[in-house]
Every structure is written in C-alpha cells, then in structure tokens.
Amino acid sequence: MSAFFRLRDSFAKRQRPLKVLGASGQLGYGLPAKAFAAGVARQPDCLGCDMGSIDIGPHFLGSGEVATADVMMRSDLRQVLKAARSLDVPLLIGTAGSAGASSHLDATAQALREIAREEGLKFRLALIRADMPPEVVKSAARDGRVTPIGAIGNLTDDEIDAAGNIVGQMGTEAFARALEAGADVVLAGRACDTAIFAAVPTMLGFPHGPTLHMSKIIECSSLCCLPGGRDAILATLEGGSFVLESMNPDRRATPMSVAAHSLYEQSDPNELIEPDGIMRVDRATYEAVDERRCRIAGATWHPASQLTVKIEGARSVGERAVLLCGSADPRFISRAEELVEEVREVVRGLVCGDAEADYQLIFRLYGLNGVYDWREVPKVMPREIFIMAECIAATADRATTVVKTCKQFLLHHGYEGRLSTGGNIAFPFSPPEVVAGPAYRFNIYHIMAVDALAPLFPVELEDI
Amino acid sequence: MKLEEIAKVVRSKNAGPLHLTFDLMFADEVDYNRVLQSPALTPARIAKAYGVPADTVEIIPYAPALAIKIAMERKVIAGDPGDRDVYGAQQHGPLLELDL
Numbered sequence: 001m002s003a004f005f006r007l008r009d010s011f012a013k014r015q016r017p018l019k020v021l022g023a024s025g026q027l028g029y030g031l032p033a034k035a036f037a038a039g040v041a042r043q044p045d046c047l048g049c050d051m052g053s054i055d056i057g058p059h060f061l062g063s064g065e066v067a068t069a070d071v072m073m074r075s076d077l078r079q080v081l082k083a084a085r086s087l088d089v090p091l092l093i094g095t096a097g098s099a100g101a102s103s104h105l106d107a108t109a110q111a112l113r114e115i116a117r118e119e120g121l122k123f124r125l126a127l128i129r130a131d132m133p134p135e136v137v138k139s140a141a142r143d144g145r146v147t148p149i150g151a152i153g154n155l156t157d158d159e160i161d162a163a164g165n166i167v168g169q170m171g172t173e174a175f176a177r178a179l180e181a182g183a184d185v186v187l188a189g190r191a192c193d194t195a196i197f198a199a200v201p202t203m204l205g206f207p208h209g210p211t212l213h214m215s216k217i218i219e220c221s222s223l224c225c226l227p228g229g230r231d232a233i234l235a236t237l238e239g240g241s242f243v244l245e246s247m248n249p250d251r252r253a254t255p256m257s258v259a260a261h262s263l264y265e266q267s268d269p270n271e272l273i274e275p276d277g278i279m280r281v282d283r284a285t286y287e288a289v290d291e292r293r294c295r296i297a298g299a300t301w302h303p304a305s306q307l308t309v310k311i312e313g314a315r316s317v318g319e320r321a322v323l324l325c326g327s328a329d330p331r332f333i334s335r336a337e338e339l340v341e342e343v344r345e346v347v348r349g350l351v352c353g354d355a356e357a358d359y360q361l362i363f364r365l366y367g368l369n370g371v372y373d374w375r376e377v378p379k380v381m382p383r384e385i386f387i388m389a390e391c392i393a394a395t396a397d398r399a400t401t402v403v404k405t406c407k408q409f410l411l412h413h414g415y416e417g418r419l420s421t422g423g424n425i426a427f428p429f430s431p432p433e434v435v436a437g438p439a440y441r442f443n444i445y446h447i448m449a450v451d452a453l454a455p456l457f458p459v460e461l462e463d464i
Numbered sequence: 465m466k467l468e469e470i471a472k473v474v475r476s477k478n479a480g481p482l483h484l485t486f487d488l489m490f491a492d493e494v495d496y497n498r499v500l501q502s503p504a505l506t507p508a509r510i511a512k513a514y515g516v517p518a519d520t521v522e523i524i525p526y527a528p529a530l531a532i533k534i535a536m537e538r539k540v541i542a543g544d545p546g547d548r549d550v551y552g553a554q555q556h557g558p559l560l561e562l563d564l
Binding site: 054055057059262264284317369370441 | 529
C-alpha cells in the first residue's frame, strides 16, 4: 500500500490534525540539515519541496540545463528521500531541476534512481511532465485562447517554434492524480508552488482556502518568519485553520511576518490565481499562538468557471561574450557614458566596415547606471566604476571578436583633457573577455484557457 | 520626509518576468496610514519616478501586514538583452528617495 493510501486509511478511521513539512523552497541549493532533522523528528504526514522558479531567468528554461550544482542537488534529494522513506510518508517535489521541462525532470529523476539504488530504497515514483506540445499551444493561440500576462505580445507560431522549451504550470489536480495512482514519491515538472503542498490535504478533505494559503506560505520554507530564512517549516492543518512553526528555534512566525509574506513575489497580495480557481486572503486572520507560532484562518477559495494554465517559454537570441574592466580615472568617469558611445562606433567601423552592426553591444557602467537605469548623473561622481561590455551575436566567435576589439579600443580611446595616456581601464585578470554561452529571452509568458488539465500533465509510474 | 526615513522594509522583486513589485512595510499603523495618505503615493508620482506610464502602476494596501504593494510592468523583460536586474531585487532606489 502506498504511503498516501495508508495516510488516507488512517484519516478514514479518525480525523486528526495533518502535519505538512515544507522541507525546502529551493531544493538543490543546500538544505539546512539541523532544521530539516528537527522537522522529520516531528513525524510529518507528508514532505514537500519546491525546486524551481522563473526568477532564475530564461537561460535554464531555454537551454534545458539545471541551475543548481549537481552535487548539491543530489545531497538535498538524498536527505529528503531518505527521510520520506524512513517515515513512509508521501514526498512531493515540484518544478524539478529548476525550470521543470522534460530535460530537468529526467536529470532529477535519474539522480533519485541512483540515490535509491545506493541507499537500498524501494518506492513507487511518479513523474509528471509539464511540457506543452507546440501544436496544442498553436491551436489554442489561433482560437484566441492564449492571453499575454503583461507586455510580451500576442503569441505567434514563429515564437512557439523558436522556444527551446515550453512548459505549463500544473496545479493540485496533477499531484492528486499521481497520488491516486499509488505514488510514494511524486516528481513534477513545472508546477504551481502551492500544488506541491495542497494535494495531500485537499484529498483528505481539508478545505481549499486555508490549504492553499498554507501551501503558498510554506513553499518558501521559513521565509515568512522573523528573521526570515531557508529552514524547514512545519504547518499543522486543523479543520479550517493552520499553525506555522519554523523548525529553526531562532525563527519566529508572527502574525505580522506571516501576513507580510502574502506580498512576496505577488503583484496582488489579496489573491492567488491557480489553474482551477482563485484563493483570496483579504479576510484571512493571523493570530499568535505563542512567540514562535502563528495560527492562520479565513482564506477563501473561488472555483474558476474556465480552467487555465500559465505557460512559459524561452528562446535563443544568440551567443554572449562579455568584457570585464574598470576605471579609477575621474576624467574618464565623468565622461564615461559618452566615451563608451564613441568606442561603440569605433568598434562597429572596425568589425563591420560600412555595414550596420550585426550584433548587440550593451555597456553597463557600475557606479553610474549598471544596476538601475538612473536617468540623471549622480550628484557626486564615484571614485571608481566597473564596466561590463556585453555582446550578443549570432556566433560565439562573432561575439568574442566584438568584445576583444572593444577591449583594445576602450583601453586606448583618446579624448579631450585625458591625462592617463597609459590606458583608460584596468582589467581584473587576463584575458578579461569571457565567453558566456548561449543567450536566451523569455518569449512565452501567457495564460492558456483549456478544457481539461489532466491530458496536459501525464503521469508516468515507475517502481524503484 | 523621505520614505526611507519611515519604512521598515522597502524591497523590490519580480512577480513573474514581466512585472516588478515593491513592498513597503511599517512599524505601526500611524506610519502605515501616514504613507498611505501621502499625496506622493499615487500611480502618477511613482510612474514619474520610474519613467513608466502611470496606467501600468498599481498601488494596493494590505492592512493585515501594515504593508503597501506597488506593482508595475518591467521596462525590460527579466533576462532580456539589456536587462540590468534579472530578479528585480535592486529596483527600489527611487522609492527610498520618495518625498512624502
């Protein structure tokens, strides 16, 4: 009998509070071991981990590479898998391998299989794919069922074909299907963070509103606490409310810190849109149980009349090379913005002759406007600036050619009033040019209306 | 008074690759209400500070956390060529200086 079926049987005999351990909100970056062990010692009824996000940028979705270091990913997977199997409780992992496309899912599944073999663990594994077939997306776009989430434009067949990967965010339904199929461990591709934690409680009859609210908070582990951190967090669901407790005794879940977490990475703190409905927290209440624990209730669930899937895609835009250098010359710094524009034109003449530039050359002047696009010069000029010249071109050779040329002519660019005729810039090492690999951009971030969710997120079972 | 003199938290972050969000948090209801009622806290003023169209800026108070959310469209999609801040975690500078 699967870990979930045993849990369901025990609930059928006797309703009781359900303990859900939010093991990690970023599995693969290192799991704080002490708090995790404390969480496991509390004998949770299920373990959930979020493994990815769109925050990391378009590269990982576009290329299919995993963002985290392989050795760290395996170390984290080993800890959560061993714990879940020793407790014999469901383990649910969402957005496998950073971006949740098939290559990410397969790399994570392979690591799980190898760890299971090394540790002598036996279980039923469910893999849930989240890749959206291009033909499905094209057909939906043609039927007017795909809407941009912001300023990204309408979706065309060309953009769909250009995307390296297209994934859809699965909801609670997909995890529930995997558990119904007898899975002990569910490894999902791209998934709503909430779905990881919401499937088990809702299947046991806990109400959707508070369950989704709990899930939204614990997917970030102890980030909702004071001080916030990445330690495991335990949520105890009891009827229509839940209690949060960080597994690090130094972190306190206070009514204010937990309420504030509703704002995190959300454009509207009052609502959370899921594939099959909306969870609203405007009537939620936050009440201190003691100094370290908070009880939360009152979130409401509003089923959607139309099912939707958030779809994400990234496409290649060329190859990237960068030049890293800096200046400590006040005359150069005060004119840096116009000087790099002069150098841009010199470089174009040298590598393109009379033709237009067949590449993008982007200068970021750290100290002036490298991080934020300040639209005025600073009142006081900085003593030093760091300059990053980034080129994106059709090939790595072309991009490297541009930044190498840029390096030499930025170094020796003459200007009125120059004193430092030995060179305008300092290089931190040699060579100062770095080939950075393929560059990607998000080209799909849309909502797709669908008639059914299950066919888009197929479950594959495997006995290990 | 500038926002950085009264707020306990002024932070920015992406909400997806197309939007930036800013959270302003306060020590108590007095400070929260003072900022909420300030004539500086309008979509038009925030939009001007960031050089974006005012109709792309939303201000949403969240009383349970004594917090104010500001959301706007990113000028550059996260990670696009020319982006300066993929996570959007360092875009709060102009808000610190917001004169209430």
